[in-house]
Amino acid sequence: MSGALPSVTALREAARPLLSVRDLTVSVRDRGVTRPLVENLSFDLHPGETLAIAGESGSGKSITSLALMGLLPHNVSVTSGQALLDGVDLPSLPEPDMRRLRGSKVAMIFQEPMTSLNPVHTIGSQMIEAMRAHEPVSRGAARAAGIAALRRVRISEPEQRMRQYPHELSGGMRQRVMIAMALAMNPALLIADEPTTALDVTVQREVLELLRELQDSTETAVILITHDMGVVAEYADRAVVMKAGRMVESGAVADLFASPGQDYTRALLAAVPRLGDGAARGKPRPPATRAPVARLVDAQVHFDIGANVFGRPTHRVHAVEGVSFDIRPGETFGLVGESGCGKSTLAKALVGLVPHRGHIEVAGHALAGLTTQGKRDICRDVQMVFQDPMAALDPRMTVGDAVAEPLLIHQVCPALERQARAAELFRRVGLMPDQMTRYPHEFSGGQRQRICVARALALQPKLIICDESVSALDVSVQAQVLALLDELQRDMTMSYLFISHDMAVVENVADRLAVMYLGQIVEMGTRDQVFGNPQHPYTRRLLEAVPVPDPAGKGRTYARSKGEVPSPIRAIGDAPQRMPLRDIGHGHLVA
Amino acid sequence: MLGYLVRRLVQSVLILLGVSFITFVLLYVLPADPVRQIAGRSATAQTVENIRQQLGLDQPMLVQYWRYLSGLVQGDMGRSYLQKTEVSTLIAARLPASLLLMAAGIFCELLIGLTLGVIAAIFRGRSLDQGLMVTSFVAVSAPQFVVGLLLLYVFAVQLGWFPIGGYGTAAHLVLPAVTLGIMGSGWYSRMMRSSMVDVLRQDYIRTARAKGLTRRRILLRHALPNAILPIIAMIGIDIGIFMGGIVVVESVFGWPGIGQLAWQAIQRVDIPIIMGVTMVSATAIVLGNLLADLVTPLIDPRIKLR
Numbered sequence: 014m015s016g017a018l019p020s021v022t023a024l025r026e027a028a029r030p031l032l033s034v035r036d037l038t039v040s041v042r043d044r045g046v047t048r049p050l051v052e053n054l055s056f057d058l059h060p061g062e063t064l065a066i067a068g069e070s071g072s073g074k075s076i077t078s079l080a081l082m083g084l085l086p087h088n089v090s091v092t093s094g095q096a097l098l099d100g101v102d103l104p105s106l107p108e109p110d111m112r113r114l115r116g117s118k119v120a121m122i123f124q125e126p127m128t129s130l131n132p133v134h135t136i137g138s139q140m141i142e143a144m145r146a147h148e149p150v151s152r153g154a155a156r157a158a159g160i161a162a163l164r165r166v167r168i169s170e171p172e173q174r175m176r177q178y179p180h181e182l183s184g185g186m187r188q189r190v191m192i193a194m195a196l197a198m199n200p201a202l203l204i205a206d207e208p209t210t211a212l213d214v215t216v217q218r219e220v221l222e223l224l225r226e227l228q229d230s231t232e233t234a235v236i237l238i239t240h241d242m243g244v245v246a247e248y249a250d251r252a253v254v255m256k257a258g259r260m261v262e263s264g265a266v267a268d269l270f271a272s273p274g275q276d277y278t279r280a281l282l283a284a285v286p287r288l289g290d291g292a293a294r295g296k297p298r299p300p301a302t303r304a305p306v307a308r309l310v311d312a313q314v315h316f317d318i319g320a321n322v323f324g325r326p327t328h329r330v331h332a333v334e335g336v337s338f339d340i341r342p343g344e345t346f347g348l349v350g351e352s353g354c355g356k357s358t359l360a361k362a363l364v365g366l367v368p369h370r371g372h373i374e375v376a377g378h379a380l381a382g383l384t385t386q387g388k389r390d391i392c393r394d395v396q397m398v399f400q401d402p403m404a405a406l407d408p409r410m411t412v413g414d415a416v417a418e419p420l421l422i423h424q425v426c427p428a429l430e431r432q433a434r435a436a437e438l439f440r441r442v443g444l445m446p447d448q449m450t451r452y453p454h455e456f457s458g459g460q461r462q463r464i465c466v467a468r469a470l471a472l473q474p475k476l477i478i479c480d481e482s483v484s485a486l487d488v489s490v491q492a493q494v495l496a497l498l499d500e501l502q503r504d505m506t507m508s509y510l511f512i513s514h515d516m517a518v519v520e521n522v523a524d525r526l527a528v529m530y531l532g533q534i535v536e537m538g539t540r541d542q543v544f545g546n547p548q549h550p551y552t553r554r555l556l557e558a559v560p561v562p563d564p565a566g567k568g569r570t571y572a573r574s575k576g577e578v579p580s581p582i583r584a585i586g587d588a589p590q591r592m593p594l595r596d597i598g599h600g601h602l603v604a
Numbered sequence: 605m606l607g608y609l610v611r612r613l614v615q616s617v618l619i620l621l622g623v624s625f626i627t628f629v630l631l632y633v634l635p636a637d638p639v640r641q642i643a644g645r646s647a648t649a650q651t652v653e654n655i656r657q658q659l660g661l662d663q664p665m666l667v668q669y670w671r672y673l674s675g676l677v678q679g680d681m682g683r684s685y686l687q688k689t690e691v692s693t694l695i696a697a698r699l700p701a702s703l704l705l706m707a708a709g710i711f712c713e714l715l716i717g718l719t720l721g722v723i724a725a726i727f728r729g730r731s732l733d734q735g736l737m738v739t740s741f742v743a744v745s746a747p748q749f750v751v752g753l754l755l756l757y758v759f760a761v762q763l764g765w766f767p768i769g770g771y772g773t774a775a776h777l778v779l780p781a782v783t784l785g786i787m788g789s790g791w792y793s794r795m796m797r798s799s800m801v802d803v804l805r806q807d808y809i810r811t812a813r814a815k816g817l818t819r820r821r822i823l824l825r826h827a828l829p830n831a832i833l834p835i836i837a838m839i840g841i842d843i844g845i846f847m848g849g850i851v852v853v854e855s856v857f858g859w860p861g862i863g864q865l866a867w868q869a870i871q872r873v874d875i876p877i878i879m880g881v882t883m884v885s886a887t888a889i890v891l892g893n894l895l896a897d898l899v900t901p902l903i904d905p906r907i908k909l910r
Contacts (some may be wrong), residue, residue, distance in 0.1 A: 084813055116816030123814075128807040133829045133904055142825075143815040178905040194815070 030057035031234050032081075037094035037104075038411045039073070050076045051091065051258045053380045060083040060201070063225075065249035065266070067239055068488035069084040070458070071280075073258040074238045075076050078204045079234075082106065082121050083111040098202065117147040120195035124207035130179035136163075136190055137175030140319055143194050154413050162193040166223060180228040180353035184352075185216035189223065196227055204239045213351035214514060220556040221248050240487065242285045243517075243560030246270055255279050267564045284492040286517040291351075291540055304377065305339035306394070307363060307506045308477045311371040312336045314355070320584070331581045332358040334532035335591050340476060343504065344510040347523030347540075348517060351554070353581065359476045363510070376475050393423060396469035400481035402461035412464045413439075413449025419471040438467040442497060459490035465472070466497065478510045483518065495522060509594075517560045520544050528552045530582050533592055538601035548603040572575045607910040612897070616890045623886040624676065625878070628669050628670070631875050638873040642685050657850040672879065681883070684869075684878035688777050691880040694860055699884065701771060701860030705784065705854070706846055710839070712785030713792060718835070720789070721796025727833075728801050731892065736793065743790030748849055752783040752856035769858035784849050788842060796839060800831040833904055840896030841891075847885040 020346045039051040058064050066074045079085050081096055081103055087296035098119065103111065104462045115121075124128045131139060140159035144150060150158070156175065165187040170564035179187055188208065188564035195203055205224065209217035222496040228235055237249055245252050246266060253263040254277070273279045314333040317326035331425045332355045340346045341458035351495045362369040365380050365388045373380045376394040383391065396419075406415055417435040420426055425432060441444060442463040453461055462482065469477050479498070483491040499522070502509065513519050519526055521538060526538040527550065536549040582590060638657045656662045658673060675682060681691040717740075724736040759779060766779050776833045786866045803809065804827055847863075854863035862881050869877035901907045 082814060084810060112816050114816070115814055120816045123807060124812065125807050129811045129828070131808040131812065132906055142817065142821070146815060146821075180906045191811070438631065490812050503785050513779075 024554055026046050028059060030411060031060045031099065032058040032236075033095070033097045034058075035095045035097070037077070037080065037096055039076050039085070039089060039091050041089045047092070051080070051255075053094070054253075054255075055094075056263060057407045058202070058234050058236065060234050061228065062251065063228065063237055064233040065237045065245040065247045065252040066250055066255060067242065067245050068255035069240060069280075069489065074255050074256040075206055076258075077102050078121065078206050078238055081202075081204060082119060082339055083108070084115075084121075090116050090394045097203065101576060110479060113115070113147065116143055116195075116200075117198045118200055119202045119204065120198065120200040121204040121206065122188070122195050122209050126184050126191055126211060129191055130187055134178075135175065136177055136179065136182070140175070140190070140194050140197065143590070144197055147198055153517040156360075157195075159195060162197040163190070165227065166190075166193040171538060184212055185220065188212060188216075192220070192224065192227070194256075194481070196231070196233070199358055200233060202234050202236070204236045204238070206239075207240070210240070214516065215351065215554055215558040217244075219558075221419040221560075224248075230575040237239040242282060242488070242561060246564045247560050248561045254281065254476050258310045258524040270562070270564050280453050280489065282562065285487040285559075286488075286492070286495075286515070286519050287562060288517050288559060290554070291522065292516075303342050305341050306376055307340040307510070308374045309339075309359075309363075309372070310337050312359070312362060312373050313370040313603060314490070315370070317585070327583050327585060328582050331532050331583060331589050333362060334581075334589055336529075336532075337526075337532055338527055338534070338537060340508050340510055342475070343507055344504070344505045344524040345511050345522050345527030347519040348510060348512045348529060349514065349526060350529035351514060351555075354527050354529040355581070357480055359529075360397065360480050360510065360512055361396070363478060364397060365391060388562070389423070391473045392419075392474075394551065395478060396472065396474040396476075397478045397480060398462070398465050398469050398482040399485050402458065402485075405451060405465050406461060410454055411452060412456070413451050414447070414466045415453075416464065416471055419468060423472060425472065427603075434468075434471070438470055441470065441501070442467045458486055459494060462490075462494050463497065464487060466501070467492070470501065473505070474506045474507065476510060478512065480512045481514065482511075484513065484515065491518070498522070516555055528555065531579065531589070533588045533589075533604070534594065534602075535592065537594065537603065538599075542599070546594065546601070548597060548601070605895070605909055612894055616894065619890055620883065620886055621673075621705045624673065624883060625669065625883045627879060628672065629665070631878060632665050632668070632850040633871070636873045638685055638875055641873050643759050646685055649877070662691070671741070676883070681880040684877050685874050687840055687874075688875075691876045694865060694877065695884055698860055698865050701859060702850060702854070705780055705861055706843075706850060708781035709784030709788075709846060710842075710848070712781050713788035714839075715789075716785060717789035717792025718796050718832070722800055722828070722831075724793065724797040725800030725804060728797070734796075740790040740793040743786050744794075745790075746787070748783055748787060748852045749856055751786055752780070755779050755783055756856070764855060770858075770862050771858075778861055780853050783826075783856070784853050787849065789843070790840075792835065792838075795835060796831065799834050800827060803827050803831040806830070829903055833900065834900075836896050836900055836903070840893035844889045844894035847888065856909060 018583070034057070035055050037051060037054040038049055045150050054063065054073075054077060056429045061259070066077060068074045072139070074474065076085070076089065080091050083103060085104070096103045096105075097113075097326065103114075106114070130136070134258055139160065141152060141155040144155040144158060145152070159161050159175060163174055168174055168186060168189055170427065171496060174182070174190075182190065194351045196548060208224070212220060219553065223245065224235065226232070237244070239245060247435055250264050251264065252269055254261040254265050254269070256277050261277045262269070262273070264274075269278065270282065272444045273282060273506075312333055313331075313335055314329040314544060316329060316332060317328070319327035324356070336359060338346070348359065350356050358367060361367045369380070375391055376390065378387070380391065406412065410418075413432070414434050417431045420431050420434060439446045439449060444460060445464055448456075456464065467481075475501065483494050486494060495518070501507065509522075511519060511522055523540050525537070525539050526543055527534045528543065529535070536547065536552045538544055543552060545557070581589075594602040594604050597603055621756045639652055639659070639661060643652050643655055665673075672682065679692070680693070683690055684694060687694065711842060720736050720740065727733045755780060756764045756768060756868035759765050766775050767773075770776055809822060809826055812822045817826075850861060851867050852863070853859065855867050858864075862884065865877060866881040869881070870872075898909070903910055
């Protein structure tokens with residue numbers, strides 16, 4: 014084979030690795046007992062390479078990154094093994110030496126851009142101190158370098174941004190600041206721990222593209238920690254799959270996706286929702302002829318903010334601006350859009366939690382002008398399942414009581430029957446009735462969400478609003494909860510309003526859907542209409558931005574968005590322009 | 605900003621009006637009769653009645669209050685029943701001493717409290733932290749007159765480092781200020797500890813560590829300003845508690861401030877002085893709170909005064 018040119022990967026394999034992790038074991042010490050969180054992890058990383066560490070929650074991927082940075086919590090430590098960075102063993106390095114490496118040779122960006130910058134210091138001072146911590150540069154020189162770094166991550170008006178505080182910037186901008194700060198010292202290794210998980214899908218796309226571009230120009234090696242197999246497929250060269258602290262398998266991304274060697278990897282990949290799976294699943298349910306369970310006609314939700322000298326509001330948030338649609342019996346209606354588009358506010362308006370204008374009716378009753386009792390009765394017909402099941406359950410109430418509580422509030426059945434009904438609901442969502450005396454913290458995330466579903470089912474509602482109900486769950490758990498929701502719908506003929514930012518999930522579950530942007534619907538139709546023939550530019554952009562769990566799609570190019578999403582906050586009297594929907598055939602509405 | 609200030613000042617005046625009314629009513633329904641105090645035991649009924657008319661205490665309560673209030677808005681706080689002097693003169697003579705003591709007390713309390721709180725937070729969960737928290741508990745629970753007498757006994761009587769009481773030099777100030785500060789320092793060390801522990805868990809502290817900043821810089825520049833934010837609001841409220849402490853401490857140490865003035869006035873039912881001291885204290889509390897609210901946005905850019 015002497016005639017063939019060796020591939021780039023092969024060349025890299027031959028070179029000395031930048032980072033060499035050997036049998037790394039990280040353990041937590043809790044009341045005298047030592048328990049491993051990461052066991053015998055080994056991998057190599059070469060300059061300029063991107064290695065993904067993929068796994069579900071509790072797999073030890075974040076602990077691994079913190080171990081490499083020397084940022085482990087005080088009761089967690091590296092108990093054996095090595096992590097050699099250019100021949101220097103990081104875990105055994107004394108703290109003063111490790112500190113000098115942090116931020117200069119090894120840098121890290123984190124999941125939460127909203128909270129990762131100090132709220133009381135300007136962007137500029139936080140960037141400048143990062144540089145001055147490592148090199149004796151003057152404040153002015155560091156400032157100039159900071160502005161250049163911000164320009165590299167394509168932040169507009171960098172001079173002005175330097176003087177701003179973190180709260181004045183959007184999430185995507187803050188994450189770019191974090192990247193600029195991390196790359197300012199030209200680190201040899203960048204660890205990105207779920208860098209885009211908290212961001213909208215279009216922003217995620219931009220941030221990841223940016224990372225790739227910067228990496229190409231600097232030869233920085235990247236460890237990309239993620240739960241998203243789509244991100245792995247599109248942005249990593251090689252991947253390590255972890256489960257419960259152990260490495261399941263590792264290899265080149267293309268091989269891993271084409272022929273996963275381990276059952277766990279196969280199961281993980283199979284659980285990932287993919288665009289197109291829903292269409293393959295078969296025809297959506299035929300439109301029912303019965304009256305809709307919910308109907309919105311020109312629904313609006315506004316919040317007045319600010320105050321002038323006389324205490325009158327000066328601005329208005331147009332959270333929902335003239336939305337109309339029906340939810341039919343037995344169907345799943347998807348509502349997609351990015352953060353701040355008004356989809357959750359719409360859900361709140363539907364259950365009467367925020368005041369609205371226009372017409373909203375649920376199960377034939379108009380919401381406007383309802384008494385307190387009337388509003389309570391509406392809850393029999395509409396229930397909600399929220400994103401964070403831990404926050405949605407009272408930590409001091411047994412889960413059995415939590416599920417039985419709606420029955421108590423609405424006086425549905427005598428006290429004796431209540432426990433029996435709750436037990437039945439537990440069985441219905443795949444839990445054991447003998448778990449009813451336990452408390453929420455004793456359950457896993459997926460089990461907790463099942464409990465929330467059981468509670469929502471207690472009153473046998475006609476409509477369940479799932480507001481990002483599966484977004485916080487691991488993909489395998491997410492698949493199970495989605496299957497449960499589907500099964501329940503078949504058995505009990507309920508409707509779902511399924512709100513999500515995840516296009517792939519919505520494509521898998523929705524019969525019809527609406528795409529929301531700045532409080533208005535820009536496109537609405539059946540799943541096949543919207544996903545098969547997206548018409549509005551925003552719908553297309555959303556679809557394009559979804560990372561595809563298929564390495565073959567690597568290297569696709571994306572149109573960059575033009576700046577930030579406009580604000581729904583407007584001066585009083587300056588109402589936004591309504592975008593009228595027109596029918597382009599068979600009920601496919603496009604703005 | 606100006607609108608905010610105007611609104612807050614109007615609010616403050618309303619609060620002071622309420623305080624004056626409630627205090628006046630409380631003093632009116634008090635079973636002790638000031639006229640008996642002035643006239644003495646041997647006075648005839650006629651003398652008592654004359655004094656009562658002289659002072660206007662025979663009028664209905666609302667009339668009396670109205671008179672007091674109209675005097676107050678013109679800067680006239682009335683005359684002491686027993687000392688026959690303007691209340692404003694009495695207070696003005698003693699206020700500087702009290703303000704000095706208060707400033708020194710707050711300084712002591714913050715210096716001790718915040719420092720120990722930060723140290724406890726850094727060593728959280730370890731024996732130093734536990735020891736400090738037990739100490740702070742003792743400090744909060746100890747009555748001020750006991751602490752004051754204890755300090756007097758040890759440092760003034762036994763060791764002779766400080767004078768036993770009185771007013772004049774810096775040495776006179778130390779023991780009363782420390783006595784005044786100790787209780788609050790227990791509070792502040794606990795609050796500062798929990799605030800600091802909370803801040804040290806924040807993501808931006810992890811970012812600061814990931815940047816390779818020194819421990820010292822992370823603590824002083826990144827943790828401290830954030831941890832101190834909830835404390836500032838507390839200092840404003842705390843001035844009220846301080847006023848109570850001043851009455852006790854000034855009596856123990858013979859400090860010639862308004863606390864002692866109030867203490868004597870209460871014993872003699874000298875209503876104009878009690879009213880005067882109450883109004884001055886209430887004004888201090890209201891202004892202290894306003895000041896705390898004005899300082900907060902200087903540290904936290906997210907807070908805008910509207």
